[in-house]
Amino acid sequence: MLSGKHLIAGEWVAGGGSFTSQPASGEGHVFASGGAAEVARAVEAAEAAFWSYSALSRAERAGFLERIADEIEARGADLTAVGSAETGLPTARLEGERGRTTGQLRLFARHILGTDFLDLRHDVALPERQPLPRPDIRMMQRPVGPVAVFGASNFPLAFSTAGGDTASALAAGCPVVVKGHPAHPGTGEIVAQAVDAAVRACGLHPGVFSLIQGVGTDLGVALVTHPLITAVGFTGSLAGGRALFDLCARREVPIPFYGELGSVNPVFLMPAALAARGEAIAKGWAASLTMGAGQFCTNPGIVVAMAGAEGDAFVAAATAALGAVGPQVMLTDGIAAAYRAGRERIAATAGVREVLTSVCDRRNATPYVFEVAGADWLANSVLGHEVFGPLGVIVRVADFAEMEAVARSLEGQLTCTLQMDDGDADLARRLMPVLERKAGRVLANGFPTGVEVCEAMVHGGPYPASTNFGATSVGTMAIRRWLRPVSYQNIPLALLPEELR
Template identity: 75%
Template sequence: MLTGKHLIAGDWVAGAATFASTPAHGPVHEFSVGTPALVAQAVEAAEAAFPSFASTSREDRARFLDAIADEIDARGDAITEIGTQETGLPAARLQGERGRTTGQLRLFASHIRAGDYLDRRHDAALPDRQPLPRPDLRMMQRPIGPVAVFGASNFPLAFSVAGGDTASALAAGCPVVVKGHSAHPGTGEIVAQAIDAARKSCNLHPGVFSLVQGGKRDVGEALVQHPLIRAVGFTGSLGGGRALYDLCAARPDPIPFFGELGSVNPMFLLPAALSARGEALAKGWAGSLTMGAGQFCTNPGIAVVIDGPEADAFAAAAKAALEPVAAQTMLTDGMAEAYRQGRDRVAAGTGVRSLLTTMCDQRQATPNLFEVSGTDWLADHMLAEEVFGPLGLIIRVKDAAEMEAIASSLQGQLTCTLHLDDADTALGQTLLPILERKAGRILANGFPTGVEVADAMVHGGPYPASTNFGATSVGTLSIRRWLRPVCYQNLPDALLPADFR
């Protein structure tokens, strides 16, 4: 059952003011509004919990992560019911996302049990070394302290209350304070109930996890500026993320802000591949563009092709594949309005031609398709900005050299894709070194909307795709965001962390 309250260090706390949820369908619920004072309570409890939680064994933390996954699964039907109401996403999507959420919790449990993430190193003492002896040196990764996490609008489970940021921070030994997203507060509360139940069953300090619901801009600002917060995980818009990033940098003690801010995820269709299977590529692109109403940060919004008959056929096939796609419900009214504004911005761009323009209103989204020359795209930087929704832009370049120029001009991306056949190898070899500097993940002959949760995954990239090009928000490497190396020189065994004894 929903309480409509915040979870602050094990207690469900009401606020003085409330806000109403805005579901796509189903009942409206009232939730307490977050405040800076509640943030302070949650962060101070997290700091109180840190010494004991950071010193727990890896096995104890792994059991906690597994218990969270079990508690979420036990509430699966309730999560799906309210999740579909709040977001408009189909039940199958919510069920799949719940599986991803519990899967990554269990993956981190296995990861910390193995212990490799600690990166333990030992340089034994050399007392007889000349001209100077060497001390005994041991190094390992240690948790940094309380972490702030901002729930994402487009993934109510996998990137929100118990998503990858929370799972990896808890695995590292860092207490977490989550600012829930107001687009799906009921979903967030039920997941928070699961985390709290798991915490109680594992007999952990109540400050290990807190959820502050809703709230205005001052709540997010208070969270990232609280002096006890040591790092921030964020998935959201470029504007909102950049504002929080600047606040983190402006603190008296600047802290890292790990923001995943979006991407246009360009695809480069090389000549032989386009000639051999252009129609199939167009159909696959249309399916990827419209999956989940295009509300994925890895949605491939741009396709780069060399102009000619093959490009004509590709554009016609993409249009034919997109035309019958019905309207889909977007996650919020604000997202739907932003999508319409993005469509209009692209349509007004220099040299842009409309291949498929559709009208949608309220919370609905329908696909749109445009094309532009490489010369005009290079001259209009607004065309390189993300449109969050099912919109595709075909860039027709004159030749391989202009395709390279497009690649070189890109800002940071989460993904870049090469569609190529054997005859395209030379051009692919030319493009790859350019794209390696632009994206965190490079695909061949696929579509980037599926992000595997695995050891080798990188979900991040140079700015503005993310604010820290050396980090990932998906996969086991994401735990490194919440750790720092500590060297222990000549410490007796009794004082060393348990993982070094």
């Protein structure tokens, strides 16, 4: 079932060195680990494929996306078995994520059957206009070229080989070269088999999709610095993403780097809501914080609550709910080690009090909760840095003015959440301009884990949540990352793209 090879332009090839996967259960498997030679072959094939693939009709590209979804579903049992062994994620989670993955592909297939994403514009010629005539000018969005996509550690399907970045790039008309994530290389290979089958079934140029496996930084560096790559999609750590972002900016021809890097996703408890339903909010926060061992980019790691008896009751209820959560397997040994290091960093910060602590064993994670006064939070910016896992910090503010100060102190976020009742409307209205400036998505009376894949979703935000605040990696607007506007002035109709005629 697994070859351990790269898929490059329709061929399964070995190349570079090798590495052995480190699954959560079972024996590891040996995979090829690519480098500059494999990148060059894949990217050159993608460039060759661009001319025919970008010229396909929207209906043809939509059919290709639908076929990829069908092929993934046909391999569902294998994906669940291999994915569960590699990541430790439960069957239900992987089956749900597979549905999200195929759903994204089909959503983009439907989306490109319309023309809204092309932003068609036409200024008709005004030959009699004085003092100068106006030419006929038409505009539409066109695909940028070969795209590099980095698989994510925490979503082996929905944010990896054929995840949202790949689906949106293919929908836009861009060939894709994927760097598979070494945390789940077998899962990535099976998905690549599905894409390869779809390429063959649709009679497309084989360079339209390649998967290169590997460990270390050299492969990623070779991919983002190859002169034929025109844009990059990345989901991962702040340090790794920033390094790649800088490489893209320093290229002889700089290219956009769409990185989703990190967020603590604060939850603000308004006074009336806290008084009326603090215990229920605490239980909901605990469930969201520990979902998937806290390994979601929208994990709500920070709660901001007033000092006083009602805030104390919230802390007690949250501690009780989190204390009942058992150990959960983390995605990799490295993520588990980073989680423990994050706990030590928070615990060593001045003014921080441990509310709930535990002992994490190797790859397992249990919740940690800390409490800190608003003034100490404002004095220690390190507390606002993401800890990937089920770790929460409760910030106790003296009054609403200090809550507002905490909100203003935040770095860019994927999400900010308001827990509010009708009596909180005036205070919440004062916070809204701050929150909408800080985050790409603002929620009321919910929790940010669980990102709806739809037309209106924004999964991005100001840096460091993402490297481009005008972009999203979830929802149909994600296609805009792989398109650029082109104006056509006085071009004969026969030469124009069909949509502009």
